[in-house]
Amino acid sequence: MDLQLQDKVVLVTGGSKGIGEGIVRSFLAEGARVANVNRSTAEGQAMEVEYAAKGQDCFFIQGDLSDTEVCRNAVEATVEKFGRLDVLVNNAGVNDGVSLDAGPDEFVESLRRNLVHYYALVHYARHELQKATGSIINIGSKVSVTGQGGTSAYAAAKGGINALTREWAVDFAASGVRVNTVMPAETWTPLYENWLNTMPDPEGTKRKIEQFIPLGRRFTTTAEIADMVVFLASPRSSHTTGQIIFVDGGYTHLDRKFTAEM
Numbered sequence: 001m002d003l004q005l006q007d008k009v010v011l012v013t014g015g016s017k018g019i020g021e022g023i024v025r026s027f028l029a030e031g032a033r034v035a036n037v038n039r040s041t042a043e044g045q046a047m048e049v050e051y052a053a054k055g056q057d058c059f060f061i062q063g064d065l066s067d068t069e070v071c072r073n074a075v076e077a078t079v080e081k082f083g084r085l086d087v088l089v090n091n092a093g094v095n096d097g098v099s100l101d102a103g104p105d106e107f108v109e110s111l112r113r114n115l116v117h118y119y120a121l122v123h124y125a126r127h128e129l130q131k132a133t134g135s136i137i138n139i140g141s142k143v144s145v146t147g148q149g150g151t152s153a154y155a156a157a158k159g160g161i162n163a164l165t166r167e168w169a170v171d172f173a174a175s176g177v178r179v180n181t182v183m184p185a186e187t188w189t190p191l192y193e194n195w196l197n198t199m200p201d202p203e204g205t206k207r208k209i210e211q212f213i214p215l216g217r218r219f220t221t222t223a224e225i226a227d228m229v230v231f232l233a234s235p236r237s238s239h240t241t242g243q244i245i246f247v248d249g250g251y252t253h254l255d256r257k258f259t260a261e262m
């Protein structure tokens with residue numbers, strides 16, 4: 001299937017590692033031109049060099065998105081470099097365990113890490129996306145619908161992203177800009193591995209979690225998330241908007257009894 005993404009301009013947040021890196025690489029494989037805004041520097045710069053050697057653009061912008069000026073700059077730098085913006089992928093985030101005990105100040109700080117930059121980027125990118133009849137894809141989390149315990153702020157941020165997916169789909173419908181969210185549950189990434197390493201028995205915990213994933217009893221790969229993102233960004237999904245799509249091997253919704261008996 002030709003996804004018709006050749007030469008489209010895509011801005012991905014947190015594109016240097018994990019799910020974001022998978023998304024960046026999938027868009028590049030489709031011939032898109034990509035800008036990646038990321039806090040750490042080394043991986044993003046290395047990807048820029050790697051793709052330049054193949055004649056492709058993987059433009060790296062360094063910045064911490066919890067500062068909304070970085071969000072503004074990321075949009076402006078992308079448009080300055082490529083002259084347009086077709087797709088925005090809001091991906092950067094961290095399950096930072098800001099709990100009920102943490103208090104209001106930490107709660108607000110966490111929303112800056114996980115929610116406010118999603119809004120800020122859409123705010124700054126809205127006119128370019130409308131000009132291009134573009135598309136927005138948010139990366140959410142199953143925590144928004146299941147809870148997890150001990151992570152109030154992340155749950156609130158991800159719940160907010162679900163709500164904004166519907167809200168923005170309405171805002172942009174008249175201009176043809178589509179807005180969708182992809183929901184990972186258990187995807188193998190540096191973030192996930194770091195979290196597991198805080199457990200007393202990381203390997204044992206990993207095996208236990210895998211037993212609850214109906215499809216293949218394994219973690220979702222970053223490429224599997226990225227494939228859905230790329231499809232949702234493409235004109236091939238031209239009548240899909242306001243949707244929250246779980247790419248999780250059935251982890252969130254399938255009958256627990258079935259998983260236990262498999």
Ligand code: NAP
Nearest residue numbers: 014017018019039040064065092093141186187189190191
């Ligand atoms: P990851 O492996 O930690 O990668 C996240 C990337 O985003 C890193 O490159 C990180 O930069 C960057 N980033 C994070 N916060 C940033 C900020 N404030 N400013 C700029 N860059 C920032 O995480 P992941 O597992 O791929 O998660 C990506 C998204 O998927 C997140 O929204 C997460 O909530 C969601 N998610 C993941 C899972 C899962 O199973 N992995 C499940 C549900 C939802 P640094 O290099 O500086 O750290």
